[in-house]
Structure formats: C-alpha cells, structure tokens
Amino acid sequence: MLSTLTPKFVWQIFNDICKIPHPSHHEQMITKYIVDFANTHHIDCKLDKVGNILLTKPATKGMEACPSIALQAHMDMVPQKNEGTSHNFLTDSIQAYVDGEWVKAKGTTLGADNGVGLASALAVLIDPAVEHGPIEVLVTVSEETGMHGAFGLQPDWLKSQYLINTDSEDEGEIFTGCAGGVDFTSTFSITYAVIPEKHDCYMSISLKGLKGGHSGCDIHLGRGNAIKLMARFLAQYAQDVSFRLADIKGGSLRNAIPREAFAEITLNKQDLPKLEAIIKQYQTILHNELGHVEPAIEITLSEVESNKVKRILTTEHQDKIINWLNTAPNGVVRMSDQLHGVVETSLNLGIVSIKDNQFNTHFLIRSQVDSAKDAVVSTLISLSQLVNANYEISGGYSGWEPNLDSQLLKLAKDKYHEIFSQQAKIMVIHAGLECGLFKQSYPHMDMISIGPTIVSPHSPDEKVNIQSVYRYWELLVAILKSASLLK
Structure with missing residues (x-):
C-alpha cells in the first residue's frame, strides 16, 4: 500500500491523488480535492480566473522573519494507456502499486509527474514536523497540454521572492533552466x-x-x-x-x-x-x-x-x-x-x-x-x-535562463551536500518547466526545480523510485527549515 510508505504524508496524499481522475483539461475533481483539503486543514485558499489554486500558510513558530517561499506543482497528468488496457481516465482511479523499489501503475501512466510534487507541497502544509517560514503553494492547471495555468498567472498574485518548482524528474539534480517550446x-x-x-x-x-x-x-x-x-x-x-x-x-x-x-x-x-x-x-x-x-x-x-x-x-x-x-x-x-x-x-x-x-x-x-x-x-x-x-x-x-548566482540554488546545493555527503548536479532540462513563464510575470523571483526520480513519464511505463521520494523530501524540508539563510 502506498499509504504505508515514507514520508507518510507525501505518500498518503499521492495515494489520494491517484484515486481522482485528473487528465489535462479535466481537473474539476482534483480542484475540489485541493480546495476541500485546504478547508479541512484551515489553510487559506483562492482560485484565479484560469483555475490555478493558491494556498498560503503562516510561518511556524520562531520563523516569522524568514522570507516567504512558494512551492509549485501542476495538478494535471498525461493520460496514456497500453493497447488493450481497459481504463477511462475521466472516471477511473489509477491502479498504483509497489514493485520492489518503485511505484508503478497497471497499464497506464502513473501521474507521478507531477502528482508526487503536488503531494509534497500539500504535505508541507500539514506535517507538524516541517519547520518553515511563510509558505505559498501554487497549483497550476493544464501544464501538460500547453502550460495554460502558467500562461494565465497574474503578475501580483504571489508574494514570495523564492519559488521551488517540484516538477523535475531526477533526484540529486537541481535544475536552474529549461528549454522553451x-x-x-x-x-x-x-x-x-x-x-x-x-x-x-x-x-x-x-x-x-x-x-x-x-x-x-x-x-x-x-x-x-x-x-x-x-x-x-x-x-x-x-x-x-x-x-x-x-x-x-x-x-x-x-x-x-x-x-x-x-x-x-x-x-x-x-x-x-x-x-x-x-x-x-x-x-x-x-x-x-x-x-x-x-x-x-x-x-x-x-x-x-x-x-x-x-x-x-x-x-x-x-x-x-x-x-x-x-x-x-x-x-x-x-x-x-x-x-x-x-x-x-x-x-x-x-x-x-x-x-x-x-x-x-x-x-x-x-x-x-x-x-x-x-x-x-x-x-x-x-x-x-x-x-x-x-x-x-x-x-x-521562452526558456528559463539559468542563474548560477541564485541564492536559492546555493542553499539547495549546500543542504544536499550536508545531508547526503555528495554534490548535487546543477542542470538545465530539455523540457518545458513553468518557471520560464513565471519569470515573465515575476522577473525578479529566484527559482529552482527539484523532484524525485521518475522514469518514463508520459508513458504507461512511468514509475517513481521510492527511496528518491524520501531523499527529495529530506532536501525540500531542509531548504525550508534554513530559509533564514536566504535573507
């Protein structure tokens, strides 16, 4: 069972996400889940005109003076299935299961892209063990079919100076740039x-x-x-x-x-x-x-x-x-x-x-x-x-131009080395991350992208490495805990 894996809150929320149909342009049910999640946990939540969701939470005790950090994920998934697989992406749950070191889906895409990132962002909001400054969680719509949510993002919606995109697919690599498309x-x-x-x-x-x-x-x-x-x-x-x-x-x-x-x-x-x-x-x-x-x-x-x-x-x-x-x-x-x-x-x-x-x-x-x-x-x-x-x-x-002088990048590199006693790789990805579009609305925002190891996204062979989710979570939590170093 996914809900028995560690980190507990991340896998429990991802397990919930797998049960909810959420292909691109059919995000009504996942939107309702996120809004209900916010209401249940007394988290401020609002939607914009294109369907993006912004959740905000104050700093934990003693970290009120830290700069605000936004965590960002997209809510949609790529709907692909093998020939002969009976699955309706508009009504059926993803049949996720554990196979050794990996989580996979039966005959379909898993939706770890970007479901695990979304789960981690929501988990930060409810895990009492996570120490953080002011937090914003931005969840965008229809990323996989043209980044519609990022295109429609309002320039004055976010207040954070820093943003962590959770849509990368190689643990141990920190992305600071991406291709345009x-x-x-x-x-x-x-x-x-x-x-x-x-x-x-x-x-x-x-x-x-x-x-x-x-x-x-x-x-x-x-x-x-x-x-x-x-x-x-x-x-x-x-x-x-x-x-x-x-x-x-x-x-x-x-x-x-x-x-x-x-x-x-x-x-x-x-x-x-x-x-x-x-x-x-x-x-x-x-x-x-x-x-x-x-x-x-x-x-x-x-x-x-x-x-x-x-x-x-x-x-x-x-x-x-x-x-x-x-x-x-x-x-x-x-x-x-x-x-x-x-x-x-x-x-x-x-x-x-x-x-x-x-x-x-x-x-x-x-x-x-x-x-x-x-x-x-x-x-x-x-x-x-x-x-x-x-x-x-x-x-x-346009693409997201690398910024090797980024304070957030330096903090992430230092924390990765401190936790795992090895150097993270600094990368530019040949894929479209929403960061490039965010830069148009927020040109001075400092951004990085991190995530767990996901193999074969956008195909029914998609799988996410369980240990990499734990390591990704450890890095994310450490960055948030050390947010005061960004001042």
Whole structure:
C-alpha cells in the first residue's frame, strides 16, 4: 500500500491523488480535492480566473522573519494507456502499486509527474514536523497540454521572492533552466476514391510495443517514433505491393513520443502473402536497428471487416500523406555547445490523424535558444508550403535562463551536500518547466526545480523510485527549515 510508505504524508496524499481522475483539461475533481483539503486543514485558499489554486500558510513558530517561499506543482497528468488496457481516465482511479523499489501503475501512466510534487507541497502544509517560514503553494492547471495555468498567472498574485518548482524528474539534480517550446500544427484537405474492384482484402497494419516517453527528457535516447517508422514502411517497403491507403493515425499527445501507429489499407488478396513477407522483413530490420533500445517493437497485420472500410484515399493524396510523413523532421536537431550531454534543440512529431476530410499532424519543438527554435519552425513552414498545407503556430514560450548566482540554488546545493555527503548536479532540462513563464510575470523571483526520480513519464511505463521520494523530501524540508539563510 502506498499509504504505508515514507514520508507518510507525501505518500498518503499521492495515494489520494491517484484515486481522482485528473487528465489535462479535466481537473474539476482534483480542484475540489485541493480546495476541500485546504478547508479541512484551515489553510487559506483562492482560485484565479484560469483555475490555478493558491494556498498560503503562516510561518511556524520562531520563523516569522524568514522570507516567504512558494512551492509549485501542476495538478494535471498525461493520460496514456497500453493497447488493450481497459481504463477511462475521466472516471477511473489509477491502479498504483509497489514493485520492489518503485511505484508503478497497471497499464497506464502513473501521474507521478507531477502528482508526487503536488503531494509534497500539500504535505508541507500539514506535517507538524516541517519547520518553515511563510509558505505559498501554487497549483497550476493544464501544464501538460500547453502550460495554460502558467500562461494565465497574474503578475501580483504571489508574494514570495523564492519559488521551488517540484516538477523535475531526477533526484540529486537541481535544475536552474529549461528549454522553451512551441506547437506547430499542419493540415491539408484530402479527397477519397472508390475502392478498386480487385481490392478484396482489407487489412490493418499496427506498429506497437515502443517505449514512447517524454518528448523532452527522452528525445535523445534513440527511441523509435511509431509515426515515423510507419511512414518509412509505407514509403520504402510497402511500395512493392499495390495497396491503397484508407486511414492512418498515430500518437495521442504532442509532448509524448508516439508508441503506436496504425494504417488501414486495401489490396488484392493475391498480394497478401507478399505483404506478409515484407512486414516480416521490416520487423527484422527494426529489431536489427532498434532492438537494443526498443526490444518489444512489433509490426503486425490483421484483417479489418470489409464494411468498416468505405473508401480509400486518391493516389494523389495517398502519396502526399506518405511522403509528407516520411520527410517530416523528428528528434534531436542539435546538442548544446555549452552544456555537455544536454539537448539544445529538438522536435517531436507527436500526433497524426485523418478527421473530417482533413489530414492533421502536430509537432512540439523545444530549444534552449529561441532563434534555433524559430529555425525549426521555419523548416516546417517550408515543408508545409511544398504540399500546400495550412499551418498554425501556437503556445510559444521562452526558456528559463539559468542563474548560477541564485541564492536559492546555493542553499539547495549546500543542504544536499550536508545531508547526503555528495554534490548535487546543477542542470538545465530539455523540457518545458513553468518557471520560464513565471519569470515573465515575476522577473525578479529566484527559482529552482527539484523532484524525485521518475522514469518514463508520459508513458504507461512511468514509475517513481521510492527511496528518491524520501531523499527529495529530506532536501525540500531542509531548504525550508534554513530559509533564514536566504535573507
């Protein structure tokens, strides 16, 4: 049981959070939980116009003169599940369980991103053993789908000079900067044709079993993108069979590396053995190229009921879609020259779909350098123009520039060394943290980001290390106890 783990208050609250459906843009129930939590414990609580929540608590006895510190987390989670898992993220609880040194979920994302951070912030407010100066807890909405809460944050809402973001995913690392990002959506209209008389075979091609993961934190790990691998198959290998494309889809979130992609096709039944042989060949190729990183990758063929395939794409638009996806850039664009091992610029082809006679693709571009981010956008604009596609650029935000002279950073480093007799790593993350947006409303606020070790966030393989939660909590409590050193 999660509620028996240490630190007690953190795990008990996280256990509560797992029971409450809270995917992005469906945060009503988790909002009610936080408001009820505040009322139950007599903590001041207010909501802003976009749904962010601010809880405030006075200093513990003897620490009234300490500067105020804000703890920040987001309330939403990424809703991803394995194929065949029966789970409704709008109504069902996350089935969290302990597996050795880790907490995992059965067939779905766990929501440790950012549920453990949220639980720790709320635990600070009720744990009588925690000594602290004045505390603000800021809980934002819909971070995972565009940082809507951070974008809507009022400039005068917070009073704290210091802020600890709890959304990092590597215990022992203190983050003091992050990448900026922007969404890019490309669409074009498509037309359909009648299924040829000789095409008496209706098949679905499924590419599954990939690890997926966070499109920022995991983009450099060499994992496969299911959409790109499906496009490669259709463009390079399946051309040996006279198939016609009826539908193609893959991915579900622009900030998650796609784990699955599907294509529905028609063909002459006489060509089916050849297609099966080509798929078997491609499976071997993928295992040879990606087997060390993606050992469970699988491409399969299954029959589709003929009455479910009503029409096919014209050859013109079939070729247009396949060539577009096969050409579309994806992955790491450039590594940082200043920060060893850190990605500077990347993009993720996160979603592809056909809906209402329109073909849609959605990218998320990230970069530490705004001009490099703009260069990737320019590339996607050029590709869109080549196929006469419409495009939309949205949700752009700048990165969080590192401040190595931060007082809060120095305090966190000192406390980490004091507690664990080792040095914390000072890092910049290739992912979007809300700190970059907070800086726009609070340019003089001193910020860091810390958190426990979370592996494979944004995927059903997500898990959080139990011991790292304890260590993260020890550091957080020590920083708060030593807040007087920030004056």
